[in-house]
Amino acid sequence: MRREFLSGNRAIAEAAILSGLKFYAGYPITPASDLMEYLAEKLPRYGGIVVQFEDEIASINAAIGASWAGVKAMTATSGPGFSLMAEGVSLAVATETPVVVVDIMRAGPSTGIPTKATQSDVYQARWLAHGDYTIPVFAPWSVQDCYDMTIKSFNVAEKFRTPVVLLSDANIAHMWETLYVKEPGEVEIIERKKPSAPPDDYRPYKPDEDLVPPMAVFGEGYKVIVESLVHDELGYYRQDSETYREMVTRLNEKIRRGVGYIYEQEEYWVEDSDVVVVAYGSTARMVYPVVKALRQRGARVGFLRLKTLWPLNEEWLWKSLSRAGKVVVVENNTGRLYLDVARIAGSARTFFSPVITVDPPKFNEVMEAVARWL
Amino acid sequence: MALAKLTLHPLDKYLRTDRLPHIWCPGCGIGIALGAMLRAIDRRINEGRLDRNKVVFVTGIGCSARVSFYVDFDSAHTLHGRALPFATGVKLANPSLEVIVVGGDGDVAGIGGNHLLHAAKRNIDLFVVMITNFVYAMTGGQLAPTTPLKVYTTTTPHGNPEPPLNVIKLVASLNANYVARASITTPHYIEMFTYKALGMKGFRFLEVISTCPEVYGRHIGLRNPVTMFEELKKRVKYKPNPVIDESDIDWEKGIVIGEYVVRNNPSYLDLVKRG
Numbered sequence: 117m118r119r120e121f122l123s124g125n126r127a128i129a130e131a132a133i134l135s136g137l138k139f140y141a142g143y144p145i146t147p148a149s150d151l152m153e154y155l156a157e158k159l160p161r162y163g164g165i166v167v168q169f170e171d172e173i174a175s176i177n178a179a180i181g182a183s184w185a186g187v188k189a190m191t192a193t194s195g196p197g198f199s200l201m202a203e204g205v206s207l208a209v210a211t212e213t214p215v216v217v218v219d220i221m222r223a224g225p226s227t228g229i230p231t232k233a234t235q236s237d238v239y240q241a242r243w244l245a246h247g248d249y250t251i252p253v254f255a256p257w258s259v260q261d262c263y264d265m266t267i268k269s270f271n272v273a274e275k276f277r278t279p280v281v282l283l284s285d286a287n288i289a290h291m292w293e294t295l296y297v298k299e300p301g302e303v304e305i306i307e308r309k310k311p312s313a314p315p316d317d318y319r320p321y322k323p324d325e326d327l328v329p330p331m332a333v334f335g336e337g338y339k340v341i342v343e344s345l346v347h348d349e350l351g352y353y354r355q356d357s358e359t360y361r362e363m364v365t366r367l368n369e370k371i372r373r374g375v376g377y378i379y380e381q382e383e384y385w386v387e388d389s390d391v392v393v394v395a396y397g398s399t400a401r402m403v404y405p406v407v408k409a410l411r412q413r414g415a416r417v418g419f420l421r422l423k424t425l426w427p428l429n430e431e432w433l434w435k436s437l438s439r440a441g442k443v444v445v446v447e448n449n450t451g452r453l454y455l456d457v458a459r460i461a462g463s464a465r466t467f468f469s470p471v472i473t474v475d476p477p478k479f480n481e482v483m484e485a486v487a488r489w490l
Numbered sequence: 491m492a493l494a495k496l497t498l499h500p501l502d503k504y505l506r507t508d509r510l511p512h513i514w515c516p517g518c519g520i521g522i523a524l525g526a527m528l529r530a531i532d533r534r535i536n537e538g539r540l541d542r543n544k545v546v547f548v549t550g551i552g553c554s555a556r557v558s559f560y561v562d563f564d565s566a567h568t569l570h571g572r573a574l575p576f577a578t579g580v581k582l583a584n585p586s587l588e589v590i591v592v593g594g595d596g597d598v599a600g601i602g603g604n605h606l607l608h609a610a611k612r613n614i615d616l617f618v619v620m621i622t623n624f625v626y627a628m629t630g631g632q633l634a635p636t637t638p639l640k641v642y643t644t645t646t647p648h649g650n651p652e653p654p655l656n657v658i659k660l661v662a663s664l665n666a667n668y669v670a671r672a673s674i675t676t677p678h679y680i681e682m683f684t685y686k687a688l689g690m691k692g693f694r695f696l697e698v699i700s701t702c703p704e705v706y707g708r709h710i711g712l713r714n715p716v717t718m719f720e721e722l723k724k725r726v727k728y729k730p731n732p733v734i735d736e737s738d739i740d741w742e743k744g745i746v747i748g749e750y751v752v753r754n755n756p757s758y759l760d761l762v763k764r765g
Binding site: 171180186207335352 | 569577587
């Protein structure tokens with residue numbers, strides 16, 4: 117472990133290299149381009165390759181292809197490019213391909229404000245593509261968090277054979293902070309399960325107990341079938357309700373069942389508080405000092421930060437919020453995650469207090485948003 | 491697979507015979523094209539120049555893309571138009587793999603057109619077989635980028651107002667090392683060109699003109715599979731060294747097949763290693 121001084125994007129790149137990233141595909145887009153530029157210079161020295169593709173559609177598909185050739189793969193983009201990746205993310209879900217997609221939020225809709233951050237794309241991260249699925253979404257709030265949650269994103273992708281979305285934003289991407297980086301061996305790096313069955317008995321989509329099938333890759337003699345259509349255990353296309361039901365149920369269930377490993381939250385003074393503020397990402401950075409200041413003035417107010425946005429550990433979240441008379445969700449959007457929190461905590465005591473700004477939320481703005489409910 | 495695998499034909503060892511019969515219509519040319527490709531692959535494997543376990547078929551969506559259903563190699567049936575980027579990722583992640591992309595003209599040159607242009611420009615080490623049937627057949631007979639002018643399709647009921655795309659010309663104008671055209675009426679050339687392309691580096695592109703009596707045949711009055719095959723056969727002319735200007739597909743003047751481009755430009759993998 118050693119101290120470094122990095123930007124959020126560079127921390128993601130460094131953590132990806134530590135996690136074993138070997139293939140990065142991307143397309144220039146603000147505020148994600150410097151992540152690719154940094155990796156383009158550095159990754160070849162670790163035996164990896166960085167390719168600038170013709171668009172984000174090619175980027176996600178190339179990353180999925182690389183993953184099936186047996187390497188860890190990643191792409192990074194922002195809202196508009198993420199929109200283009202929708203079908204590819206859906207392919208990764210259906211084929212159970214480990215791949216990490218970094219989405220660095222900016223202001224939308226459409227081209228919006230490329231250089232400014234909001235939290236307008238949290239639902240995009242959750243339900244970007246067509247189909248019935250659940251994919252893990254992580255929301256770092258600091259450079260250290262970018263580093264740690266990138267390692268976690270790769271581990272979750274490999275462990276559950278799923279695409280994972282690391283949801284940063286323009287504020288965190290270009291903010292420089294000190295952080296602790298790990299040396300190889302200092303942190304657990306998970307690799308996908310390999311099949312133990314010989315090629316003749318291998319069924320590419322036959323799950324183990326944990327609902328995750330071992331993954332053979334190209335070139336090992338397993339005659340792998342990557343199938344985008346609804347398929348049975350062999351990877352053969354099926355059009356019947358039973359196969360479809362089994363497939364989508366398992367794809368969702370393997371993530372839901374892994375919620376204990378995937379889900380993380382942080383609590384500050386939640387135990388004894390009448391009002392608990394829920395926030396995540398760069399907005400949470402300002403919620404923390406505001407809540408701290410209010411407590412110093414004697415207000416019984418706490419703060420709960422979501423590190424994992426989906427899947428939510430609903431029992432844990434409900435338990436944490438159960439004592440509060442009021443739950444206030446502060447987001448830099450018109451009310452997205454609020455809907456989930458209201459459903460879990462109960463809509464009668466859950467209130468939405470937006471801070472809609474394209475600059476990092478100021479102390480007074482967040483104070484106003486929180487104090488309104490005290 | 492632990493399932494009953496029949497081997498009634500010498501090429502059955504390269505097929506997932508438990509998935510047969512295939513979905514292709516009577517008179518469809520895809521099976522002929524695949525058979526010829528497998529014979530070329532078989533020759534290379536028997537000569538010890540190709541490792542069977544290193545062959546990967548990557549396809550997108552469409553009738554031709556269903557090839558990945560039936561070949562008993564590592565295979566990927568991916569998204570419409572996206573086989574090339576997927577295959578590029580595969581090849582760059584593990585350069586020891588021989589990656590073969592198969593698709594229809596709509597898949598490869600229509601929705602996948604941008605990827606085709608950039609893959610050829612990079613001279614990325616892939617072998618691409620585009621099976622041209624002049625129509626979107628799986629979806630029921632809509633306009634394709636190769637559909638000739640004035641032809642009726644379900645989405646151009648008053649006749650196609652767009653001149654067709656000459657994909658050979660497009661790919662040849664870029665950085666591809668090999669650009670050839672064959673026809674399902676000349677399977678020996680499909681085999682020959684495939685055999686040759688598999689021994690080369692860089693981007694290799696083979697167009698196979700095919701018959702689709704079920705869909706395209708209906709549109710142009712050649713519903714009978716035998717008649718359609720005969721009509722195509724009449725029009726196909728092999729030339730040993732055709733020039734690009736001869737590559738326009740003209741149902742009246744004929745269709746020139748042969749090797750349009752054979753060169754040895756540095757491939758993407760060569761250049762990346764040099765970096």
